[in-house]
Amino acid sequence: MAAYSVQVFNAGGKFRVVSTKPMPGNQWIQALVNAGCRVEVCTSQKTILSVEDILSLIGSRCDGVIGQLTEEWGETLFSALKKAGGHAFSNMAVGYNNVDVEAANKHGIAVGNTPVTKCLSHVPSWAESFRPAGSSISPLNAVLHKSALKEAESETSQRIEMTVDSCNLRGVLTETTAELAAALTLSAARRVVEADDFMRAGKYDGWLPNLFVGNLLKGQTVGIIGAGRIGSAYARMMVEGFKMNVIYYDLYQSKFLENFVTAYGNFLKSQGETPVTWKRASSAEEVLREADVVSLHPVLDKTTYHLINKERLSMMKKEAVLVNASRGPVIDEVALVEHLKVNPMFRVGLDVFEAWESQCLRADSPTLVMITQDEPYMKPGLGELPNAVVVPHIASASKWTREGMATLAALNVAGKLQGFPVWHNSNMVLPFLDENSPAPKACPSIVNAKVLGLQVAAPVSKM
Numbered sequence: 423m424a425a426y427s428v429q430v431f432n433a434g435g436k437f438r439v440v441s442t443k444p445m446p447g448n449q450w451i452q453a454l455v456n457a458g459c460r461v462e463v464c465t466s467q468k469t470i471l472s473v474e475d476i477l478s479l480i481g482s483r484c485d486g487v488i489g490q491l492t493e494e495w496g497e498t499l500f501s502a503l504k505k506a507g508g509h510a511f512s513n514m515a516v517g518y519n520n521v522d523v524e525a526a527n528k529h530g531i532a533v534g535n536t537p538v539t540k541c542l543s544h545v546p547s548w549a550e551s552f553r554p555a556g557s558s559i560s561p562l563n564a565v566l567h568k569s570a571l572k573e574a575e576s577e578t579s580q581r582i583e584m585t586v587d588s589c590n591l592r593g594v595l596t597e598t599t600a601e602l603a604a605a606l607t608l609s610a611a612r613r614v615v616e617a618d619d620f621m622r623a624g625k626y627d628g629w630l631p632n633l634f635v636g637n638l639l640k641g642q643t644v645g646i647i648g649a650g651r652i653g654s655a656y657a658r659m660m661v662e663g664f665k666m667n668v669i670y671y672d673l674y675q676s677k678f679l680e681n682f683v684t685a686y687g688n689f690l691k692s693q694g695e696t697p698v699t700w701k702r703a704s705s706a707e708e709v710l711r712e713a714d715v716v717s718l719h720p721v722l723d724k725t726t727y728h729l730i731n732k733e734r735l736s737m738m739k740k741e742a743v744l745v746n747a748s749r750g751p752v753i754d755e756v757a758l759v760e761h762l763k764v765n766p767m768f769r770v771g772l773d774v775f776e777a778w779e780s781q782c783l784r785a786d787s788p789t790l791v792m793i794t795q796d797e798p799y800m801k802p803g804l805g806e807l808p809n810a811v812v813v814p815h816i817a818s819a820s821k822w823t824r825e826g827m828a829t830l831a832a833l834n835v836a837g838k839l840q841g842f843p844v845w846h847n848s849n850m851v852l853p854f855l856d857e858n859s860p861a862p863k864a865c866p867s868i869v870n871a872k873v874l875g876l877q878v879a880a881p882v883s884k885m
């Protein structure tokens with residue numbers, strides 16, 4: 423059995439909760455202690471704990487665990503947690519493709535995730551003109567509300583309210599990740615990393631007309647595959663920041679994104695500028711063919727595993743920019759390396775890599791399986807290519823976001839152990855993150871709440 427070291431908080435707590443990694447901030451620990459938990463934080467220096475490591479942490483008595491997206495949470499760990507008397511688990515991540523939820527369901531273990539959100543802290547001044555006279559609603563909401571009302575005339579008020587709220591509440595994890603995707607877009611398009619290396623190597627000896635010439639973004643087309651929270655936030659940044667036109671592909675229509683781009687286009691037109699446009703593509707291929715920049719933000723499942731393969735890469739423009747801040751296996755990384763080698767003007771910005779996330783849904787099994795990991799965490803050749811910008815899964819690495827994720831993960835476990843209901847809308851979890859007021863007595867986000875028959879808290883009145 424692997425030896426492990428732990429840091430213990432509230433040793434006399436009635437529940438035993440294990441965190442497989444130290445996490446940022448202290449609010450998450452306080453939340454567990456306030457719920458009567460003894461908290462044991464694994465302090466092993468090992469970057470990714472194995473199933474055996476986590477089994478030894480769970481031991482013979484464990485009520486809940488906070489795990490990481492790098493860990494393989496499946497039958498072995500959930501059966502051990504159940505045997506130890508536990509029924510609460512949370513990933514410290516919004517993505518949970520590393521979790522075999524069916525196995526958790528089988529053992530009655532709640533699976534939490536962390537779709538951190540916050541209100542929009544700013545409303546663009548251009549939206550002011552849309553605010554109804556005397557209205558207290560924010561101008562941006564006025565735009566969205568009016569179109570949501572128009573589109574949802576037959577809807578109940580709650581649905582309209584939720585429509586507006588979901589438009590208004592963006593994910594701080596979402597915004598943080600979208601900002602990194604934007605950073606990767608610019609770094610790749612304008613060859614920032616190549617130029618930085620060039621300077622540090624002392625090779626710069628004067629301005630040249632063709633030195634590190636890259637791509638202009640303004641007026642170009644940005645493509646999003648997976649226009650959910652992060653994809654929509656990223657699209658908005660590229661529209662507002664660089665006046666790009668949007669083409670997106672998703673299983674669902676993104677009314678928020680469409681309404682936003684339409685409203686911003688109308689504003690630009692009112693200022694005598696060329697309006698931005700949006701288009702909902704009927705396939706991922708349509709996005710790949712038409713876009714100058716493509717950013718990937720789908721969940722990882724069997725429909726998106728190797729979504730970007732050799733054939734689809736060949737559909738893209740020769741000088742396109744491809745960004746991935748979702749999950750590595752969305753791209754066939756071996757095919758990508760070959761494409762980058764023969765297309766030096768094609769550029770990528772990658773935050774995630776196929777190797778350590780090599781999980782896929784086997785045809786004969788509905789659950790995720792971890793397949794052998796390649797070492798190092800990039801496919802051979804990728805690290806040597808000048809037309810690739812690569813960073814180590816840092817898209818959510820802002821202080822606020824990581825502390826918020828830790829707090830939500832802790833509140834998922836603490837709430838389940840206290841028998842709290844599940845929060846009514848996992849897109850509106852800001853009340854759980856306000857350090858100046860007690861968190862709602864609910865679990866912020868449990869992905870298998872319905873299957874486990876967990877009670878859902880009623881929405882709090884807006885009055």
Ligand SMILES: NC(=O)C1=CN([C@@H]2O[C@H](COP(=O)(O)OP(=O)(O)OC[C@H]3O[C@@H](n4cnc5c(N)ncnc54)[C@H](O)[C@@H]3O)[C@@H](O)[C@H]2O)C=CC1
Nearest residue numbers: 517599648649650651652672673720721725747748817818
């Ligand atoms: N690199 C990082 O640090 C981070 C990565 N992520 C990843 O980003 C993913 C997306 O996060 P969110 O936007 O919050 O999730 P979300 O659930 O709001 O959006 C995901 C979107 O993917 C769409 N989708 C699913 N299957 C698809 C398909 N076959 N083709 C096209 N679209 C499809 C869904 O309809 C949904 O709109 C997460 O699942 C996670 O894996 C999230 C946060 C940080």
Ligand SMILES: O=C(O)C(=O)CO
Nearest residue numbers: 491514515516517818
């Ligand atoms: O939340 C997620 O899915 C992440 O990848 C965290 O960085």
